[in-house]
Amino acid sequence: MTAIVGLSGTEVAALAEELADLLTDTVHGGASVGFLAPLDRAEALAWWRQRAAAVEAGGLAVWAARAGDRVAGTVSLAFPDKPNSRHRAELVKLMVRRDARGQGLGRTLLTTAERAAVESGITLLHLDTETGSPAERLYTSAGWTRAGVIPDYAAEPTGELRPTTLYYKRVGALAG
Numbered sequence: 538m539t540a541i542v543g544l545s546g547t548e549v550a551a552l553a554e555e556l557a558d559l560l561t562d563t564v565h566g567g568a569s570v571g572f573l574a575p576l577d578r579a580e581a582l583a584w585w586r587q588r589a590a591a592v593e594a595g596g597l598a599v600w601a602a603r604a605g606d607r608v609a610g611t612v613s614l615a616f617p618d619k620p621n622s623r624h625r626a627e628l629v630k631l632m633v634r635r636d637a638r639g640q641g642l643g644r645t646l647l648t649t650a651e652r653a654a655v656e657s658g659i660t661l662l663h664l665d666t667e668t669g670s671p672a673e674r675l676y677t678s679a680g681w682t683r684a685g686v687i688p689d690y691a692a693e694p695t696g697e698l699r700p701t702t703l704y705y706k707r708v709g710a711l712a713g
Contacts, residue, residue, distance in 0.1 A: 546593030557581035569667040574694035609637040612646040625661040655709040668700040
């Protein structure tokens with residue numbers, strides 16, 4: 538049984554070891570989530586510990602999928618701090634452990650973040666993902682709209698520059 542739970546900053550810090558394992562598994566599996574391979578576990582751990590402060594400050598919301606005794610996936614919403622952008626959020630770091638993929642966990646995490654965005658008054662979500670990645674199928678099938686492609690936007694874990702596709706989704710009062 539997998540449970541999706543919203544995490545406080547304290548909980549992110551407490552789960553940093555498991556979250557670091559998830560991040561390294563994701564990067565070593567070839568996903569472009571902002572890190573190069575091989576990702577040092579200490580670097581992944583430090584990165585997650587830094588996220589704890591952002592959660593406490595209200596600039597980031599994190600959900601974790603717990604499968605048994607470990608974190609099997611995560612998703613986050615990053616909230617802008619500018620007055621003219623408080624209606625939107627960026628969906629970031631949707632990650633699922635390689636051995637937990639193909640079971641609908643990514644979609645469940647995505648839906649969780651979308652619903653939480655609506656509950657917090659967000660009306661527009663946006664994200665970027667590596668062009669041609671399996672994630673594109675997920676976002677398209679979940680009703681996200683492709684806004685365009687930026688060439689050579691980010692390096693995949695091997696260091697090769699790849700294009701990224703930008704997506705957005707109207708949610709809540711503006712959906713439809």
